[in-house]
Amino acid sequence: MDLHYSPEEQAFRAEVRSWLAEHLPADIRDKVTGYQHLSKDDYQRWHRILAAKGWSVPHWPEAWGGTGWNITQRYIFQEEFGLAGAPALPAFGPHMCASVLLHFGTEAQKARFLPGIRSGEDFWVQGYSEPGSGSDLASLKTRAEKQGDHYVVNGQKIWTTLGHYGDWIFCLVRTDPAAKKQEGISFLLIDMKTPGITVRPLILMDGGHEVNEVFFDDVKVPAENLIFEENKGWTVAKYLLGHERMGSGNVGGSKRELAALKRLAAEQQVDGRSLMDDPRFRDRLSRVEIELEALELTSMRFLDQMRRSGQPPGADVSMLKIRGSELQQAITELMMQAVGPQAQPFMAVEGGEVDALASRLTPRYANYRKTSIYAGSNEIQRNIIAKATLGL
Structure with a gap:
């Protein structure tokens, strides 16, 4: 190796x-x-x-x-x-929708959509989750009824990240309500400018507008925007959900944040000493740094495996998402500890790097609670490893 x-x-x-x-x-x-x-x-x-x-x-x-x-x-x-x-x-565009188009799309669909995704002209978002259909995505209820050369879509999507920026949305919709859950779903590409689409913001606990509700009321979608086959959208969805997991550990971003954490801790004084001299804080910081180094080595082990085999990694690559998201959360927790009472939401104080960030650390801490949930919750990732790798 x-x-x-x-x-x-x-x-x-x-x-x-x-x-x-x-x-x-x-x-x-x-x-x-x-x-x-x-x-x-x-x-x-x-x-x-x-x-x-x-x-x-x-x-x-x-x-x-x-x-x-x-x-x-x-x-x-x-x-x-x-x-x-x-x-x-x-x-959503360059990785997710594009991977579907390249694998399942017709040549006409590739020629129509891929150039705009590559250039950045078209901003894509994802329409998957619905109220009551998150972890159990196959229970979705948004309906698409075929009428001649188009579908008529009615329903609601929720937690649509950056939906207010979207030019296009790829959606899972139910085209056969009488079929078994996974067998009656189709994959549609929908122009967000189509009449009948309403985007409503969902303001998160960090105060930011990142996610949205999207409502479809008699939205007409050309039948040519169907990807793969009608009622075979679950096949497309499974391919999409399993695509490109190698970068989910976010090693580079966590390294940058760890360096910023060290700078913040060095500026903070506790009883006349730098916080970096506090043995309890230093112990927590060291543990995170060691875990991050271990995550980087694990990522490189998967890279070596793929270089030698030419094949994508197995289900055990889910461990990168688990540990990566946990470390991202741990760093935000130590950031909060490092700046202490200055880490209050919407509060600005003067002087030093700590002060420039203090008013945004609490919202960031709150926002990062999501990392262990999105892209397949860590509990789901552990189940994947248990079943596919450990045979439990």
């Missing part, structure tokens, strides 16, 4: 790092590192910069604008993004 990067891979890392340092807009980087929400313009501006370089969809086939990079190069690219404070492009 080789857990080291080759000289060529190290050179590639240096190239990516240098390019990011030169081309990542400072205002976007500062929003990421300062825990502020990005606007639709921020995302699309950064997407256009990447597209001009040819780096917006590195995992796509070269024929459709991909880079031809191997899995290790893509992992390094993603890690350098996190280290630099570069925002990852929202996954």
Whole structure:
């Protein structure tokens, strides 16, 4: 097993790092590192910069604008993004919808939708969860009835991340209510400008507008926007849910946050001493740092496995999502401890790096409670490992 990067891979890392340092807009980087929400313009501006370089969809086939990079190069690219404070492009278009189109879409559908996803012109969002249909997604009730050359969609989606930015939404809809749950579902692509669509904000406990409710009232969708076959959408959904799990540990971003945590702790004084001199705090910090190093080594072990086999990792790659999300939450908890009473929501104080971030640390802490739930809750991930890897 080789857990080291080759000289060529190290050179590639240096190239990516240098390019990011030169081309990542400072205002976007500062929003990421300062825990502020990005606007639709921020995302699309950064997407256009990447597209001009040819780096917006590195995992796509070269024929459709991909880079031809191997899995290790893509992992390094993603890690350098996190280290630099570069925002990852929202996954719904470039990763999720595109993976479905490339695997299940017709040539006409690929030609119609992929260029706009690659360029960033079209902002995509996901319509999966519904009230009462989250973990049990197959119980969804949004109905799509075929009428001639189009479907008429009625129903509601919830927790639609960045839905207020969406130009297009890919949706799971029920096309055969008499069939078994998984067998009566279809996968539709819907233009968000279509009459009958209403987006209503859901304000989270951190005060941010990130997720939404989306209502469909007699929304007409061309039948040509059906992906794969009618009533076979669950096959598409399973493919999508299992796609691209290698980066879920977010090692690069956590490394950057750990460095910021150390700076904050060094500034804080407790009884005339730096918080970094407090043995209890230092012990917690050391444990997180060791766990993060272990997560990085585990990621590299999966990379080595894929390099040698040429195959995607098995179900045990879910451990990256589990530990990665837990470490992200642990770092936010230590951030709160580091700044103490200054970490109050919407409170601004003066002087030092602590003060610049203090008013946003509590909202960020609250927001990061979601990391162990989204993209398949950690409980579900543990069940996957138990069944598929351990045979329990």
